[in-house]
Amino acid sequence: MTAQSTATQLPEGRYGRRGDGESDRRLKVVGAVCGVLGLGLIAWLGGSYLLRESKINGSVPTFQVLSDSEVQLHLSVSKSDGTAGTCTVRSQSDDHAVVGVADFPVPAAGSSYDATVTLRTTARGTTAELLGCTPAK
Numbered sequence: 001m002t003a004q005s006t007a008t009q010l011p012e013g014r015y016g017r018r019g020d021g022e023s024d025r026r027l028k029v030v031g032a033v034c035g036v037l038g039l040g041l042i043a044w045l046g047g048s049y050l051l052r053e054s055k056i057n058g059s060v061p062t063f064q065v066l067s068d069s070e071v072q073l074h075l076s077v078s079k080s081d082g083t084a085g086t087c088t089v090r091s092q093s094d095d096h097a098v099v100g101v102a103d104f105p106v107p108a109a110g111s112s113y114d115a116t117v118t119l120r121t122t123a124r125g126t127t128a129e130l131l132g133c134t135p136a137k
Contacts, residue, residue, distance in 0.1 A: 056077060058132075091119055
């Protein structure tokens with residue numbers, strides 16, 4: 001016997017059945033179904049996130065540090081008429097520690113709301129950022 005003929009003959013039963021096309025097809029179908037379901041779930045979650053209607057949108061266009069314990073900011077909110085809510089604002093210090101967080105109410109009247117509000121801080125704040133606005137329930 002030559003070395004080439006012994007290398008092509010594998011020990012029987014050692015490596016499983018050869019040429020089992022049915023189990024390969026079954027595995028491919030299960031993988032394809034799982035892939036399609038996974039992509040569908042991702043598309044559904046992404047679509048619901050992008051299409052959800054936010055009834056209150058706000059921003060903090062300007063702010064001014066008044067002292068070591070106060071930051072004054074301009075809160076600008078656009079919303080649906082008749083929708084009340086709350087906007088959360090925070091301030092951070094130079095070392096990025098949160099030194100102040102507050103919720104400011106947004107009245108239901110009108111389709112926009114602009115106010116100059118004062119955020120109390122525990123140390124000197126160097127930023128004023130809007131974390132988000134939520135409609136009242």
